[in-house]
Amino acid sequence: xxxxxxxxxxxxxxxxxxxxxxxxxxxxxxxxxxxxxxxxxxxxxxxxxxxxxxxxxxxxxxxxxxxxxxxxxxxxxxxxxxxxxxxxxxxxxxxxxxxxxxxxxxxxxxxxxxxxxxxxxxxxxxxxxxxxxxxxxxxxxxxxxxxxxxxxxxxxxxxxxxxxxxxxxxxxxxxxxxxxxxxxxxxxxxxxxxxxxxxxxxxxxxxxxxxxxxxxxxxxxxxxxxxxxxxxxxxxxxxxxxxxxxxxxxxxxxxxxxxxxxxxxxxxxxxxxxxxxxxxxxxxxxxxxxxxxxxxxxxxxxxxxxxxxxxxxxxxxxxxxxxxxxxxxxxxxxxxxxxxxxxxxxxxxxxxxxxxxxxxxxxxxxxxxxxxxxxxxxxxxxxx
Numbered sequence: 001x002x003x004x005x006x007x008x009x010x011x012x013x014x015x016x017x018x019x020x021x022x023x024x025x026x027x028x029x030x031x032x033x034x035x036x037x038x039x040x041x042x043x044x045x046x047x048x049x050x051x052x053x054x055x056x057x058x059x060x061x062x063x064x065x066x067x068x069x070x071x072x073x074x075x076x077x078x079x080x081x082x083x084x085x086x087x088x089x090x091x092x093x094x095x096x097x098x099x100x101x102x103x104x105x106x107x108x109x110x111x112x113x114x115x116x117x118x119x120x121x122x123x124x125x126x127x128x129x130x131x132x133x134x135x136x137x138x139x140x141x142x143x144x145x146x147x148x149x150x151x152x153x154x155x156x157x158x159x160x161x162x163x164x165x166x167x168x169x170x171x172x173x174x175x176x177x178x179x180x181x182x183x184x185x186x187x188x189x190x191x192x193x194x195x196x197x198x199x200x201x202x203x204x205x206x207x208x209x210x211x212x213x214x215x216x217x218x219x220x221x222x223x224x225x226x227x228x229x230x231x232x233x234x235x236x237x238x239x240x241x242x243x244x245x246x247x248x249x250x251x252x253x254x255x256x257x258x259x260x261x262x263x264x265x266x267x268x269x270x271x272x273x274x275x276x277x278x279x280x281x282x283x284x285x286x287x288x289x290x291x292x293x294x295x296x297x298x299x300x301x302x303x304x305x306x307x308x309x310x311x312x313x314x315x316x317x318x319x320x321x322x323x324x325x326x327x328x329x330x331x332x333x334x335x336x337x338x339x340x341x342x343x344x345x346x347x348x349x350x351x352x353x354x355x356x357x358x359x360x361x362x363x364x365x366x367x368x369x370x371x372x373x374x375x376x377x378x379x380x381x382x383x384x
Contacts, residue, residue, distance in 0.1 A: 004087075004098045004122060005222045006359070012114050013355055015094050019057070019065070021048050022115040023088040024104035029148075034079035040106060041086070045069050047108040055110065055343070068095040084148045089114050101148040105322065111342065117319065117351040120364050121145070128223045129274045131266060132213075133258035134232030134240065136161045140258070141217050142266070146278070149267040157216035158209060203239070210243035218246055227277060229270045231258045250274070282365060285316050289373050289381055297384075300376040303336050306349050309356035313382050317357040318365045320377040325349045350378055 025040045027033075045066060052062045068090055072078060085104040088097040091114075102122055109115035121127055122145070131142040131149065137160050141152045221228075228246055230237055231254035241249065254269045261269070292298035299305055302325060308314050310333035326346045327338040339346050357380070358364050373379040 004100060004119065009116060009355065010359060012089060012116060015091055016113060017091050017093060018112045019052060019110050020091045020112060020114045022109040024107040024118050025086050026103040027082040027084065027086045029082050029084060037079055037082060038073055042073060044106060044108045048110060051110040065090065065092060083150050087119060101143065101145050101150050103147055111347065112345055113347055115348060115351055117348065117354050120354050120358065120366050127278055128226040129270065130221060130226055130228045131270045132217060132228060132230055134230065134236050135257055135259050137259060139213060141220060144267060144270055146271065149263065152220050154216060157213055206239045207243050210240045214243050214245055227274050229253060229273050231266060233257060285363065285365060286373065289379060292381055298381050300374050300379045302349065302378050305378050305380040306336060306353045307333055308380065308382060309353040312360040313384065314357040314362045314380045315383045316363045316381040317354060318367055318372055318379040319350050319354045320369045320372050321366050323350060323377040325377065353378060
C-alpha cells in the first residue's frame with residue numbers, strides 16, 4: 001500500500017486506460033468490524049459489475065478486471081489493519097488502494113479516469129496536522145485531520161527518551177526552570193535547575209536527541225505546510241523548540257504525559273489547538289471570494305473555472321461535496337461539452353477542476369453545499 005500524496009494523485013490522473021473503476025467506503029479501524037468492512041466493499045464490487053455490464057463489457061473481461069478486489073476481500077491481515085476510510089482504484093493494468101484517515105460515503109464510479117474528488121480533503125494542507133508526543137517511554141508522530149488521527153512509522157529514530165539518554169527516571173535528573181531566555185539565534189533556550197556537570201550533560205543529550213527526532217520526523221512529513229503540535233510534559237517543550245527546524249511548529253502544545261492519554265483524547269486536544277487555524281484559513285478564503293466577486297478575479301461560472309484550472313489560473317477553488325457535473329474537456333482545454341448522464345467517456349468536471357487546481361498549486365476547499373459561495377457547486381478565486 002502506498003501513501004497518498006500529490007505525486008500519487010498525479011499518477012492516478014494520468015492513468016487513462018479504460019475502464020477506470022474507483023471505490024470509496026468507510027471502514028472501522030477496530031479489527032472486530034473487519035467483516036462489516038468486507039461486506040461494504042463486496043457490495044460496491046457488485047455495483048461495479050453492474051455498471052460495467054451496462055456499458056457493454058463482457059463477463060469474462062469484468063471478472064479479469066476486478067479479480068484484484070476478490071483477492072483483497074480474502075486477505076484477513078489486510079482487513080485487520082484499517083483506518084477510517086478505504087479508497088481502491090483498478091484499471092486493466094493498475095491496482096492501488098489507500099487506507100486513509102477520512103471516512104467516505106460509499107461510492108462506486110466507472111469512467112475513463114479515476115474519480116478522485118473524495119480524496120481532496122486529504123490534500124488540502126490547512127485541514128491536515130501532525131502531532132508529536134514526547135515521553136520517557138515512547139516518541140510518536142501522528143498525522144491527523146478533523147475526522148481522525150493515526151500513527152506514522154518512525155523507523156530510524158530512537159523510540160524513547162530513556163533509550164536516548166540512558167537514564168531510568170528523567171524527571172529525577174532534570175528540573176526545568178520556567179524562565180526561557182532567548183538564545184543568540186532568536187530561538188528560545190532552555191534553562192535548568194540542577195547540580196554540576198550532570199545537568200549540563202542531560203541538556204546536551206536532550207538537545208542531541210531532539211535534533212535527531214526533528215530530522216527524522218521531517219522525512220516522514222508529506223504535508224510541509226501542515227501545523228505540528230507537541231504533546232508532553234511542559235519542561236520538554238523549550239528544549240525541543242531549541243532543536244526544531246520545522247517552520248510550522250505551533251507555539252501552543254498539549255501539556256501532560258501522553259502515555260496517560262487515550263488516542264481519542266490526544267486527537268480532541270490537538271483539534272482544540274489547530275481548529276482555530278483551520279477555520280481562520282477557510283473563512284479568510286471565503287471572505288476574499290466575496291470581496292473579489294464582480295471584479296473578474298472570482299467566479300461561480302463552472303465552464304470558466306474548469307478551463308482556468310487547466311491553465312494554472314486558479315488560486316483557490318471551492319467544490320461542493322457530493323455534487324457532480326458530467327462532460328468533457330477538449331485536448332487543449334479551450335472548450336467544454338456538457339452531458340446529462342455519466343458515461344464511460346465522460347468526466348466529473350467538478351472532480352477535474354479540483355484536481356487541476358491542486359496540481360497547479362491552488363488551495364482546494366471541499367465544502368457542504370450550504371457553505372458554498374452563493375448557490376453554486378463550484379466557485380474560484382483566480383490568480384489573474
